[in-house]
Amino acid sequence: MSTLSFRDISLRYAPQNGRSRELHPWVLERINLSIATGEFVVIIGRSGSGKTSLLNLAAGFIAPTEGTITVDDVPIAGPGADRAVVFQDDALYPWLNARDNIAFPLKLQHVASQHRRVRADELLELVGLADAGDRRIWELSGGMRQRVGIARALASDPRFLLMDEPLGALDALTRSRMQGFLLNVLQKSGAGALLITHSIEEALLLATRVVVLEPDPGRLAADIPVGFAGEILAGASPAQIKSSPLYKRMHDGLTSLINRNANEDAA
Ligand SMILES: Nc1ncnc2c1ncn2[C@@H]1O[C@H](COP(=O)(O)OP(=O)(O)O)[C@@H](O)[C@H]1O
Ligand SMILES: [Mg+2]
Structure with a gap:
Protein backbone atom coordinates (compact mmCIF):
# COMPACT_ATOMS: atom_id res chain seq x y z
CA MET A 1 0.00 0.00 0.00
CA SER A 2 1.11 3.57 -0.72
CA THR A 3 0.00 6.85 0.78
CA LEU A 4 0.03 10.34 -0.70
CA SER A 5 -0.02 12.94 2.07
CA PHE A 6 -0.46 16.69 2.30
CA ARG A 7 1.19 17.81 5.51
CA ASP A 8 0.33 21.27 6.73
CA ILE A 9 0.16 22.57 3.18
CA SER A 10 -0.32 26.29 2.63
CA LEU A 11 -0.07 27.99 -0.74
CA ARG A 12 0.11 31.51 -2.05
CA TYR A 13 1.12 32.21 -5.62
CA ALA A 14 4.22 34.34 -6.11
CA PRO A 15 3.80 37.75 -7.76
CA GLN A 16 4.58 37.80 -11.48
CA ASN A 17 8.10 38.85 -12.40
CA GLY A 18 8.56 42.58 -12.49
CA ARG A 19 4.91 43.23 -11.70
CA SER A 20 3.39 44.43 -8.47
CA ARG A 21 5.29 43.55 -5.33
CA GLU A 22 2.02 43.02 -3.56
CA LEU A 23 1.64 39.46 -2.33
CA HIS A 24 -1.20 37.31 -3.57
CA PRO A 25 -3.61 36.12 -0.87
CA TRP A 26 -3.32 32.65 0.59
CA VAL A 27 -5.06 30.14 -1.67
CA LEU A 28 -4.77 27.12 0.63
CA GLU A 29 -4.30 27.13 4.37
CA ARG A 30 -2.92 24.28 6.43
CA ILE A 31 -4.28 21.35 4.48
CA ASN A 32 -3.75 17.93 6.03
CA LEU A 33 -5.01 15.10 3.85
CA SER A 34 -3.90 11.55 3.06
CA ILE A 35 -4.94 9.31 0.20
CA ALA A 36 -4.10 5.62 0.25
CA THR A 37 -3.99 3.33 -2.78
CA GLY A 38 -7.40 1.73 -3.21
CA GLU A 39 -9.16 4.86 -1.95
CA PHE A 40 -11.19 7.12 -4.20
CA VAL A 41 -11.08 10.61 -2.74
CA VAL A 42 -13.30 13.21 -4.40
CA ILE A 43 -12.73 16.91 -3.79
CA ILE A 44 -15.65 19.24 -4.15
CA GLY A 45 -16.00 22.94 -3.44
CA ARG A 46 -17.03 26.23 -4.98
CA SER A 47 -15.14 27.79 -7.84
CA GLY A 48 -11.94 29.37 -6.57
CA SER A 49 -11.72 27.25 -3.43
CA GLY A 50 -8.33 25.91 -4.53
CA LYS A 51 -9.22 22.48 -5.93
CA THR A 52 -7.06 22.72 -9.03
CA SER A 53 -4.22 24.19 -6.99
CA LEU A 54 -4.42 21.22 -4.64
CA LEU A 55 -4.25 18.78 -7.54
CA ASN A 56 -1.34 20.65 -9.16
CA LEU A 57 0.51 20.43 -5.84
CA ALA A 58 -0.07 16.66 -5.66
CA ALA A 59 1.14 16.32 -9.24
CA GLY A 60 4.28 18.29 -8.37
CA PHE A 61 3.58 20.96 -11.03
CA ILE A 62 3.76 23.64 -8.33
CA ALA A 63 5.42 23.64 -4.89
CA PRO A 64 3.69 24.57 -1.64
CA THR A 65 4.64 27.78 0.15
CA GLU A 66 4.59 25.88 3.43
CA GLY A 67 4.41 22.22 4.31
CA THR A 68 5.39 19.02 2.56
CA ILE A 69 3.75 16.58 0.19
CA THR A 70 4.96 13.03 0.56
CA VAL A 71 4.50 9.64 -1.06
CA ASP A 72 5.20 6.99 1.55
CA ASP A 73 6.88 9.57 3.78
CA VAL A 74 9.28 10.68 1.03
CA PRO A 75 8.81 14.34 0.01
CA ILE A 76 7.99 14.74 -3.68
CA ALA A 77 10.41 16.86 -5.68
CA GLY A 78 8.21 17.46 -8.76
CA PRO A 79 6.14 15.37 -11.16
CA GLY A 80 6.77 11.62 -11.07
CA ALA A 81 5.61 8.42 -12.75
CA ASP A 82 3.99 7.39 -9.45
CA ARG A 83 1.36 10.16 -9.92
CA ALA A 84 -0.47 10.39 -13.25
CA VAL A 85 -2.72 13.30 -14.19
CA VAL A 86 -5.89 13.42 -16.29
CA PHE A 87 -7.37 16.79 -17.25
CA PRO A 158 0.99 5.04 -11.35
CA ARG A 159 0.14 4.55 -7.71
CA PHE A 160 -2.12 7.60 -7.82
CA LEU A 161 -4.41 8.92 -10.53
CA LEU A 162 -5.08 12.66 -10.20
CA MET A 163 -8.10 13.90 -12.17
CA ASP A 164 -9.37 17.48 -12.58
CA GLU A 165 -13.00 17.41 -13.75
CA PRO A 166 -12.19 14.56 -16.16
CA LEU A 167 -15.84 14.00 -17.14
CA GLY A 168 -16.97 17.63 -17.10
CA ALA A 169 -17.12 18.01 -20.88
CA LEU A 170 -19.17 14.89 -21.58
CA ASP A 171 -22.93 14.70 -22.15
CA ALA A 172 -25.02 13.33 -19.27
CA LEU A 173 -25.42 9.80 -20.56
CA THR A 174 -21.74 9.35 -21.49
CA ARG A 175 -20.74 10.90 -18.20
CA SER A 176 -22.83 8.43 -16.26
CA ARG A 177 -21.35 5.49 -18.20
CA MET A 178 -17.86 6.84 -17.65
CA GLN A 179 -18.45 6.99 -13.90
CA GLY A 180 -19.11 3.25 -13.82
CA PHE A 181 -16.12 2.74 -16.05
CA LEU A 182 -13.83 4.76 -13.75
CA LEU A 183 -14.89 2.76 -10.70
CA ASN A 184 -14.13 -0.52 -12.44
CA VAL A 185 -10.82 0.58 -13.90
CA LEU A 186 -9.58 1.96 -10.61
CA GLN A 187 -10.60 -1.13 -8.73
CA LYS A 188 -8.71 -3.31 -11.22
CA SER A 189 -5.62 -1.09 -11.29
CA GLY A 190 -5.41 -0.83 -7.48
CA ALA A 191 -4.31 2.81 -7.78
CA GLY A 192 -5.54 5.53 -5.44
CA ALA A 193 -7.66 8.27 -6.98
CA LEU A 194 -7.98 11.98 -6.32
CA LEU A 195 -10.79 13.43 -8.42
CA ILE A 196 -12.14 16.97 -8.58
CA THR A 197 -15.72 17.56 -9.59
CA HIS A 198 -18.44 20.19 -9.47
CA SER A 199 -21.10 17.50 -9.29
CA ILE A 200 -22.30 16.39 -5.86
CA GLU A 201 -23.93 13.41 -7.54
CA GLU A 202 -20.65 12.35 -9.13
CA ALA A 203 -18.86 12.78 -5.80
CA LEU A 204 -21.37 10.59 -3.96
CA LEU A 205 -21.39 7.84 -6.61
CA LEU A 206 -17.61 7.54 -7.00
CA ALA A 207 -16.00 8.41 -3.70
CA THR A 208 -14.88 6.34 -0.80
CA ARG A 209 -14.36 9.78 0.82
CA VAL A 210 -15.72 13.19 -0.14
CA VAL A 211 -13.55 16.11 0.89
CA VAL A 212 -15.15 19.57 0.90
CA LEU A 213 -12.93 22.61 0.34
CA GLU A 214 -14.10 25.98 1.61
CA PRO A 215 -12.71 29.10 -0.14
CA ASP A 216 -10.75 32.17 0.95
CA PRO A 217 -8.41 30.65 1.82
CA GLY A 218 -9.05 27.06 0.78
CA ARG A 219 -9.34 24.80 3.78
CA LEU A 220 -10.92 21.45 4.53
CA ALA A 221 -14.50 21.85 5.69
CA ALA A 222 -15.34 18.15 5.80
CA ASP A 223 -13.95 14.69 5.06
CA ILE A 224 -16.87 12.28 4.76
CA PRO A 225 -16.69 8.51 4.21
CA VAL A 226 -19.12 7.33 1.51
CA GLY A 227 -20.16 3.77 0.63
CA PHE A 228 -22.24 3.99 -2.55
CA ALA A 229 -19.38 3.17 -4.94
CA GLY A 230 -18.98 -0.19 -3.25
CA GLU A 231 -22.67 -0.89 -3.85
CA ILE A 232 -22.33 0.04 -7.54
CA LEU A 233 -19.32 -2.24 -7.91
CA ALA A 234 -21.41 -4.99 -6.30
CA GLY A 235 -24.12 -4.51 -8.94
CA ALA A 236 -26.49 -1.80 -7.65
CA SER A 237 -27.64 0.72 -10.26
CA PRO A 238 -26.95 4.45 -9.79
CA ALA A 239 -30.72 5.06 -10.10
CA GLN A 240 -31.38 2.68 -7.19
CA ILE A 241 -28.79 4.42 -5.07
CA LYS A 242 -30.03 7.90 -5.90
CA SER A 243 -33.52 6.99 -4.72
CA SER A 244 -32.34 5.88 -1.28
CA PRO A 245 -33.04 8.10 1.76
CA LEU A 246 -29.38 7.97 2.82
CA TYR A 247 -28.23 9.27 -0.58
CA LYS A 248 -30.76 12.10 -0.46
CA ARG A 249 -29.71 13.06 3.06
CA MET A 250 -26.04 13.12 2.10
CA HIS A 251 -26.81 15.09 -1.07
CA ASP A 252 -28.71 17.71 0.94
CA GLY A 253 -25.96 17.85 3.57
CA LEU A 254 -23.22 18.38 0.99
CA THR A 255 -25.27 20.98 -0.88
CA SER A 256 -25.68 23.14 2.22
CA LEU A 257 -22.07 22.61 3.27
CA ILE A 258 -20.77 23.76 -0.12
CA ASN A 259 -23.08 26.76 -0.25
CA ARG A 260 -22.44 27.75 3.35
CA ASN A 261 -21.39 31.41 3.59
CA ALA A 262 -21.68 31.72 -0.21
CA ASN A 263 -23.86 34.82 0.02
CA GLU A 264 -21.48 36.61 2.35
CA ASP A 265 -18.66 35.90 -0.10
CA ALA A 266 -20.66 37.33 -2.95
CA ALA A 267 -21.53 40.49 -1.00
N1 LIG B 1 -1.18 30.85 -11.28
C1 LIG B 1 -1.91 31.57 -10.41
N2 LIG B 1 -1.49 32.78 -9.99
C2 LIG B 1 -2.21 33.50 -9.09
N3 LIG B 1 -3.38 33.10 -8.58
C3 LIG B 1 -3.87 31.91 -8.97
C4 LIG B 1 -3.17 31.07 -9.90
N4 LIG B 1 -3.89 29.93 -10.10
C5 LIG B 1 -4.99 30.06 -9.32
N5 LIG B 1 -4.98 31.23 -8.65
C6 LIG B 1 -6.00 31.68 -7.67
O1 LIG B 1 -6.12 30.71 -6.65
C7 LIG B 1 -7.47 30.54 -6.24
C8 LIG B 1 -7.87 29.09 -6.37
O2 LIG B 1 -7.86 28.71 -7.73
P1 LIG B 1 -8.06 27.21 -8.22
O3 LIG B 1 -7.09 26.34 -7.54
O4 LIG B 1 -8.07 27.22 -9.71
O5 LIG B 1 -9.54 26.91 -7.65
P2 LIG B 1 -10.68 25.92 -8.19
O6 LIG B 1 -10.07 24.87 -9.03
O7 LIG B 1 -11.32 25.40 -6.92
O8 LIG B 1 -11.66 26.79 -8.95
C9 LIG B 1 -8.29 31.49 -7.11
O9 LIG B 1 -8.52 32.66 -6.37
C10 LIG B 1 -7.39 31.76 -8.30
O10 LIG B 1 -7.65 33.03 -8.83
MG1 LIG C 1 -10.40 24.14 -10.98
Missing part, protein backbone atom coordinates in the same frame (compact mmCIF):
# COMPACT_ATOMS: atom_id res chain seq x y z
CA GLN A 88 -10.79 17.63 -18.63
CA ASP A 89 -9.62 18.34 -22.17
CA ASP A 90 -6.69 16.05 -22.35
CA ALA A 91 -4.70 16.50 -25.51
CA LEU A 92 -4.23 13.22 -27.31
CA TYR A 93 -1.84 13.18 -30.26
CA PRO A 94 -4.00 13.35 -33.40
CA TRP A 95 -1.25 11.92 -35.61
CA LEU A 96 -1.08 8.71 -33.55
CA ASN A 97 -3.72 5.99 -33.29
CA ALA A 98 -5.33 5.10 -29.96
CA ARG A 99 -2.78 2.35 -29.18
CA ASP A 100 0.24 4.57 -29.83
CA ASN A 101 -1.27 7.38 -27.76
CA ILE A 102 -1.55 4.99 -24.82
CA ALA A 103 1.97 3.64 -25.37
CA PHE A 104 3.54 7.08 -25.72
CA PRO A 105 4.64 7.52 -22.07
CA LEU A 106 6.31 4.09 -22.28
CA LYS A 107 8.20 5.22 -25.37
CA LEU A 108 9.51 8.17 -23.37
CA GLN A 109 10.70 5.65 -20.77
CA HIS A 110 12.50 3.68 -23.53
CA VAL A 111 10.36 0.58 -23.08
CA ALA A 112 10.96 -1.79 -26.04
CA SER A 113 8.32 -1.50 -28.77
CA GLN A 114 7.08 -5.07 -28.39
CA HIS A 115 6.45 -4.57 -24.68
CA ARG A 116 4.80 -1.24 -25.35
CA ARG A 117 2.38 -2.88 -27.70
CA VAL A 118 1.48 -5.64 -25.25
CA ARG A 119 0.92 -3.16 -22.44
CA ALA A 120 -1.11 -0.81 -24.66
CA ASP A 121 -3.33 -3.68 -25.79
CA GLU A 122 -3.92 -4.69 -22.15
CA LEU A 123 -4.92 -1.14 -21.36
CA LEU A 124 -7.20 -0.89 -24.41
CA GLU A 125 -8.94 -4.00 -23.14
CA LEU A 126 -9.15 -2.58 -19.61
CA VAL A 127 -10.88 0.58 -20.82
CA GLY A 128 -13.25 -1.32 -23.11
CA LEU A 129 -11.60 -0.31 -26.38
CA ALA A 130 -10.01 -3.62 -27.35
CA ASP A 131 -11.05 -3.16 -30.99
CA ALA A 132 -10.18 0.51 -31.29
CA GLY A 133 -6.37 0.38 -31.10
CA ASP A 134 -5.87 1.19 -34.77
CA ARG A 135 -8.34 4.05 -34.82
CA ARG A 136 -7.24 7.64 -35.17
CA ILE A 137 -8.18 10.07 -32.40
CA TRP A 138 -10.62 11.95 -34.66
CA GLU A 139 -12.45 8.67 -35.25
CA LEU A 140 -13.28 8.34 -31.53
CA SER A 141 -16.23 9.80 -29.59
CA GLY A 142 -15.68 12.13 -26.62
CA GLY A 143 -16.13 9.32 -24.10
CA MET A 144 -13.75 7.07 -26.01
CA ARG A 145 -11.13 9.81 -26.15
CA GLN A 146 -11.38 10.31 -22.43
CA ARG A 147 -10.92 6.56 -21.93
CA VAL A 148 -7.81 6.64 -24.10
CA GLY A 149 -6.56 9.52 -21.93
CA ILE A 150 -7.16 7.50 -18.78
CA ALA A 151 -5.50 4.42 -20.27
CA ARG A 152 -2.49 6.56 -21.21
CA ALA A 153 -2.33 7.86 -17.64
CA LEU A 154 -2.36 4.27 -16.36
CA ALA A 155 0.34 3.12 -18.79
CA SER A 156 3.23 3.63 -16.41
CA ASP A 157 1.41 1.95 -13.50
Whole structure:
Protein backbone atom coordinates (compact mmCIF):
# COMPACT_ATOMS: atom_id res chain seq x y z
CA MET A 1 0.00 0.00 0.00
CA SER A 2 1.11 3.57 -0.72
CA THR A 3 0.00 6.85 0.78
CA LEU A 4 0.03 10.34 -0.70
CA SER A 5 -0.02 12.94 2.07
CA PHE A 6 -0.46 16.69 2.30
CA ARG A 7 1.19 17.81 5.51
CA ASP A 8 0.33 21.27 6.73
CA ILE A 9 0.16 22.57 3.18
CA SER A 10 -0.32 26.29 2.63
CA LEU A 11 -0.07 27.99 -0.74
CA ARG A 12 0.11 31.51 -2.05
CA TYR A 13 1.12 32.21 -5.62
CA ALA A 14 4.22 34.34 -6.11
CA PRO A 15 3.80 37.75 -7.76
CA GLN A 16 4.58 37.80 -11.48
CA ASN A 17 8.10 38.85 -12.40
CA GLY A 18 8.56 42.58 -12.49
CA ARG A 19 4.91 43.23 -11.70
CA SER A 20 3.39 44.43 -8.47
CA ARG A 21 5.29 43.55 -5.33
CA GLU A 22 2.02 43.02 -3.56
CA LEU A 23 1.64 39.46 -2.33
CA HIS A 24 -1.20 37.31 -3.57
CA PRO A 25 -3.61 36.12 -0.87
CA TRP A 26 -3.32 32.65 0.59
CA VAL A 27 -5.06 30.14 -1.67
CA LEU A 28 -4.77 27.12 0.63
CA GLU A 29 -4.30 27.13 4.37
CA ARG A 30 -2.92 24.28 6.43
CA ILE A 31 -4.28 21.35 4.48
CA ASN A 32 -3.75 17.93 6.03
CA LEU A 33 -5.01 15.10 3.85
CA SER A 34 -3.90 11.55 3.06
CA ILE A 35 -4.94 9.31 0.20
CA ALA A 36 -4.10 5.62 0.25
CA THR A 37 -3.99 3.33 -2.78
CA GLY A 38 -7.40 1.73 -3.21
CA GLU A 39 -9.16 4.86 -1.95
CA PHE A 40 -11.19 7.12 -4.20
CA VAL A 41 -11.08 10.61 -2.74
CA VAL A 42 -13.30 13.21 -4.40
CA ILE A 43 -12.73 16.91 -3.79
CA ILE A 44 -15.65 19.24 -4.15
CA GLY A 45 -16.00 22.94 -3.44
CA ARG A 46 -17.03 26.23 -4.98
CA SER A 47 -15.14 27.79 -7.84
CA GLY A 48 -11.94 29.37 -6.57
CA SER A 49 -11.72 27.25 -3.43
CA GLY A 50 -8.33 25.91 -4.53
CA LYS A 51 -9.22 22.48 -5.93
CA THR A 52 -7.06 22.72 -9.03
CA SER A 53 -4.22 24.19 -6.99
CA LEU A 54 -4.42 21.22 -4.64
CA LEU A 55 -4.25 18.78 -7.54
CA ASN A 56 -1.34 20.65 -9.16
CA LEU A 57 0.51 20.43 -5.84
CA ALA A 58 -0.07 16.66 -5.66
CA ALA A 59 1.14 16.32 -9.24
CA GLY A 60 4.28 18.29 -8.37
CA PHE A 61 3.58 20.96 -11.03
CA ILE A 62 3.76 23.64 -8.33
CA ALA A 63 5.42 23.64 -4.89
CA PRO A 64 3.69 24.57 -1.64
CA THR A 65 4.64 27.78 0.15
CA GLU A 66 4.59 25.88 3.43
CA GLY A 67 4.41 22.22 4.31
CA THR A 68 5.39 19.02 2.56
CA ILE A 69 3.75 16.58 0.19
CA THR A 70 4.96 13.03 0.56
CA VAL A 71 4.50 9.64 -1.06
CA ASP A 72 5.20 6.99 1.55
CA ASP A 73 6.88 9.57 3.78
CA VAL A 74 9.28 10.68 1.03
CA PRO A 75 8.81 14.34 0.01
CA ILE A 76 7.99 14.74 -3.68
CA ALA A 77 10.41 16.86 -5.68
CA GLY A 78 8.21 17.46 -8.76
CA PRO A 79 6.14 15.37 -11.16
CA GLY A 80 6.77 11.62 -11.07
CA ALA A 81 5.61 8.42 -12.75
CA ASP A 82 3.99 7.39 -9.45
CA ARG A 83 1.36 10.16 -9.92
CA ALA A 84 -0.47 10.39 -13.25
CA VAL A 85 -2.72 13.30 -14.19
CA VAL A 86 -5.89 13.42 -16.29
CA PHE A 87 -7.37 16.79 -17.25
CA GLN A 88 -10.79 17.63 -18.63
CA ASP A 89 -9.62 18.34 -22.17
CA ASP A 90 -6.69 16.05 -22.35
CA ALA A 91 -4.70 16.50 -25.51
CA LEU A 92 -4.23 13.22 -27.31
CA TYR A 93 -1.84 13.18 -30.26
CA PRO A 94 -4.00 13.35 -33.40
CA TRP A 95 -1.25 11.92 -35.61
CA LEU A 96 -1.08 8.71 -33.55
CA ASN A 97 -3.72 5.99 -33.29
CA ALA A 98 -5.33 5.10 -29.96
CA ARG A 99 -2.78 2.35 -29.18
CA ASP A 100 0.24 4.57 -29.83
CA ASN A 101 -1.27 7.38 -27.76
CA ILE A 102 -1.55 4.99 -24.82
CA ALA A 103 1.97 3.64 -25.37
CA PHE A 104 3.54 7.08 -25.72
CA PRO A 105 4.64 7.52 -22.07
CA LEU A 106 6.31 4.09 -22.28
CA LYS A 107 8.20 5.22 -25.37
CA LEU A 108 9.51 8.17 -23.37
CA GLN A 109 10.70 5.65 -20.77
CA HIS A 110 12.50 3.68 -23.53
CA VAL A 111 10.36 0.58 -23.08
CA ALA A 112 10.96 -1.79 -26.04
CA SER A 113 8.32 -1.50 -28.77
CA GLN A 114 7.08 -5.07 -28.39
CA HIS A 115 6.45 -4.57 -24.68
CA ARG A 116 4.80 -1.24 -25.35
CA ARG A 117 2.38 -2.88 -27.70
CA VAL A 118 1.48 -5.64 -25.25
CA ARG A 119 0.92 -3.16 -22.44
CA ALA A 120 -1.11 -0.81 -24.66
CA ASP A 121 -3.33 -3.68 -25.79
CA GLU A 122 -3.92 -4.69 -22.15
CA LEU A 123 -4.92 -1.14 -21.36
CA LEU A 124 -7.20 -0.89 -24.41
CA GLU A 125 -8.94 -4.00 -23.14
CA LEU A 126 -9.15 -2.58 -19.61
CA VAL A 127 -10.88 0.58 -20.82
CA GLY A 128 -13.25 -1.32 -23.11
CA LEU A 129 -11.60 -0.31 -26.38
CA ALA A 130 -10.01 -3.62 -27.35
CA ASP A 131 -11.05 -3.16 -30.99
CA ALA A 132 -10.18 0.51 -31.29
CA GLY A 133 -6.37 0.38 -31.10
CA ASP A 134 -5.87 1.19 -34.77
CA ARG A 135 -8.34 4.05 -34.82
CA ARG A 136 -7.24 7.64 -35.17
CA ILE A 137 -8.18 10.07 -32.40
CA TRP A 138 -10.62 11.95 -34.66
CA GLU A 139 -12.45 8.67 -35.25
CA LEU A 140 -13.28 8.34 -31.53
CA SER A 141 -16.23 9.80 -29.59
CA GLY A 142 -15.68 12.13 -26.62
CA GLY A 143 -16.13 9.32 -24.10
CA MET A 144 -13.75 7.07 -26.01
CA ARG A 145 -11.13 9.81 -26.15
CA GLN A 146 -11.38 10.31 -22.43
CA ARG A 147 -10.92 6.56 -21.93
CA VAL A 148 -7.81 6.64 -24.10
CA GLY A 149 -6.56 9.52 -21.93
CA ILE A 150 -7.16 7.50 -18.78
CA ALA A 151 -5.50 4.42 -20.27
CA ARG A 152 -2.49 6.56 -21.21
CA ALA A 153 -2.33 7.86 -17.64
CA LEU A 154 -2.36 4.27 -16.36
CA ALA A 155 0.34 3.12 -18.79
CA SER A 156 3.23 3.63 -16.41
CA ASP A 157 1.41 1.95 -13.50
CA PRO A 158 0.99 5.04 -11.35
CA ARG A 159 0.14 4.55 -7.71
CA PHE A 160 -2.12 7.60 -7.82
CA LEU A 161 -4.41 8.92 -10.53
CA LEU A 162 -5.08 12.66 -10.20
CA MET A 163 -8.10 13.90 -12.17
CA ASP A 164 -9.37 17.48 -12.58
CA GLU A 165 -13.00 17.41 -13.75
CA PRO A 166 -12.19 14.56 -16.16
CA LEU A 167 -15.84 14.00 -17.14
CA GLY A 168 -16.97 17.63 -17.10
CA ALA A 169 -17.12 18.01 -20.88
CA LEU A 170 -19.17 14.89 -21.58
CA ASP A 171 -22.93 14.70 -22.15
CA ALA A 172 -25.02 13.33 -19.27
CA LEU A 173 -25.42 9.80 -20.56
CA THR A 174 -21.74 9.35 -21.49
CA ARG A 175 -20.74 10.90 -18.20
CA SER A 176 -22.83 8.43 -16.26
CA ARG A 177 -21.35 5.49 -18.20
CA MET A 178 -17.86 6.84 -17.65
CA GLN A 179 -18.45 6.99 -13.90
CA GLY A 180 -19.11 3.25 -13.82
CA PHE A 181 -16.12 2.74 -16.05
CA LEU A 182 -13.83 4.76 -13.75
CA LEU A 183 -14.89 2.76 -10.70
CA ASN A 184 -14.13 -0.52 -12.44
CA VAL A 185 -10.82 0.58 -13.90
CA LEU A 186 -9.58 1.96 -10.61
CA GLN A 187 -10.60 -1.13 -8.73
CA LYS A 188 -8.71 -3.31 -11.22
CA SER A 189 -5.62 -1.09 -11.29
CA GLY A 190 -5.41 -0.83 -7.48
CA ALA A 191 -4.31 2.81 -7.78
CA GLY A 192 -5.54 5.53 -5.44
CA ALA A 193 -7.66 8.27 -6.98
CA LEU A 194 -7.98 11.98 -6.32
CA LEU A 195 -10.79 13.43 -8.42
CA ILE A 196 -12.14 16.97 -8.58
CA THR A 197 -15.72 17.56 -9.59
CA HIS A 198 -18.44 20.19 -9.47
CA SER A 199 -21.10 17.50 -9.29
CA ILE A 200 -22.30 16.39 -5.86
CA GLU A 201 -23.93 13.41 -7.54
CA GLU A 202 -20.65 12.35 -9.13
CA ALA A 203 -18.86 12.78 -5.80
CA LEU A 204 -21.37 10.59 -3.96
CA LEU A 205 -21.39 7.84 -6.61
CA LEU A 206 -17.61 7.54 -7.00
CA ALA A 207 -16.00 8.41 -3.70
CA THR A 208 -14.88 6.34 -0.80
CA ARG A 209 -14.36 9.78 0.82
CA VAL A 210 -15.72 13.19 -0.14
CA VAL A 211 -13.55 16.11 0.89
CA VAL A 212 -15.15 19.57 0.90
CA LEU A 213 -12.93 22.61 0.34
CA GLU A 214 -14.10 25.98 1.61
CA PRO A 215 -12.71 29.10 -0.14
CA ASP A 216 -10.75 32.17 0.95
CA PRO A 217 -8.41 30.65 1.82
CA GLY A 218 -9.05 27.06 0.78
CA ARG A 219 -9.34 24.80 3.78
CA LEU A 220 -10.92 21.45 4.53
CA ALA A 221 -14.50 21.85 5.69
CA ALA A 222 -15.34 18.15 5.80
CA ASP A 223 -13.95 14.69 5.06
CA ILE A 224 -16.87 12.28 4.76
CA PRO A 225 -16.69 8.51 4.21
CA VAL A 226 -19.12 7.33 1.51
CA GLY A 227 -20.16 3.77 0.63
CA PHE A 228 -22.24 3.99 -2.55
CA ALA A 229 -19.38 3.17 -4.94
CA GLY A 230 -18.98 -0.19 -3.25
CA GLU A 231 -22.67 -0.89 -3.85
CA ILE A 232 -22.33 0.04 -7.54
CA LEU A 233 -19.32 -2.24 -7.91
CA ALA A 234 -21.41 -4.99 -6.30
CA GLY A 235 -24.12 -4.51 -8.94
CA ALA A 236 -26.49 -1.80 -7.65
CA SER A 237 -27.64 0.72 -10.26
CA PRO A 238 -26.95 4.45 -9.79
CA ALA A 239 -30.72 5.06 -10.10
CA GLN A 240 -31.38 2.68 -7.19
CA ILE A 241 -28.79 4.42 -5.07
CA LYS A 242 -30.03 7.90 -5.90
CA SER A 243 -33.52 6.99 -4.72
CA SER A 244 -32.34 5.88 -1.28
CA PRO A 245 -33.04 8.10 1.76
CA LEU A 246 -29.38 7.97 2.82
CA TYR A 247 -28.23 9.27 -0.58
CA LYS A 248 -30.76 12.10 -0.46
CA ARG A 249 -29.71 13.06 3.06
CA MET A 250 -26.04 13.12 2.10
CA HIS A 251 -26.81 15.09 -1.07
CA ASP A 252 -28.71 17.71 0.94
CA GLY A 253 -25.96 17.85 3.57
CA LEU A 254 -23.22 18.38 0.99
CA THR A 255 -25.27 20.98 -0.88
CA SER A 256 -25.68 23.14 2.22
CA LEU A 257 -22.07 22.61 3.27
CA ILE A 258 -20.77 23.76 -0.12
CA ASN A 259 -23.08 26.76 -0.25
CA ARG A 260 -22.44 27.75 3.35
CA ASN A 261 -21.39 31.41 3.59
CA ALA A 262 -21.68 31.72 -0.21
CA ASN A 263 -23.86 34.82 0.02
CA GLU A 264 -21.48 36.61 2.35
CA ASP A 265 -18.66 35.90 -0.10
CA ALA A 266 -20.66 37.33 -2.95
CA ALA A 267 -21.53 40.49 -1.00
N1 LIG B 1 -1.18 30.85 -11.28
C1 LIG B 1 -1.91 31.57 -10.41
N2 LIG B 1 -1.49 32.78 -9.99
C2 LIG B 1 -2.21 33.50 -9.09
N3 LIG B 1 -3.38 33.10 -8.58
C3 LIG B 1 -3.87 31.91 -8.97
C4 LIG B 1 -3.17 31.07 -9.90
N4 LIG B 1 -3.89 29.93 -10.10
C5 LIG B 1 -4.99 30.06 -9.32
N5 LIG B 1 -4.98 31.23 -8.65
C6 LIG B 1 -6.00 31.68 -7.67
O1 LIG B 1 -6.12 30.71 -6.65
C7 LIG B 1 -7.47 30.54 -6.24
C8 LIG B 1 -7.87 29.09 -6.37
O2 LIG B 1 -7.86 28.71 -7.73
P1 LIG B 1 -8.06 27.21 -8.22
O3 LIG B 1 -7.09 26.34 -7.54
O4 LIG B 1 -8.07 27.22 -9.71
O5 LIG B 1 -9.54 26.91 -7.65
P2 LIG B 1 -10.68 25.92 -8.19
O6 LIG B 1 -10.07 24.87 -9.03
O7 LIG B 1 -11.32 25.40 -6.92
O8 LIG B 1 -11.66 26.79 -8.95
C9 LIG B 1 -8.29 31.49 -7.11
O9 LIG B 1 -8.52 32.66 -6.37
C10 LIG B 1 -7.39 31.76 -8.30
O10 LIG B 1 -7.65 33.03 -8.83
MG1 LIG C 1 -10.40 24.14 -10.98
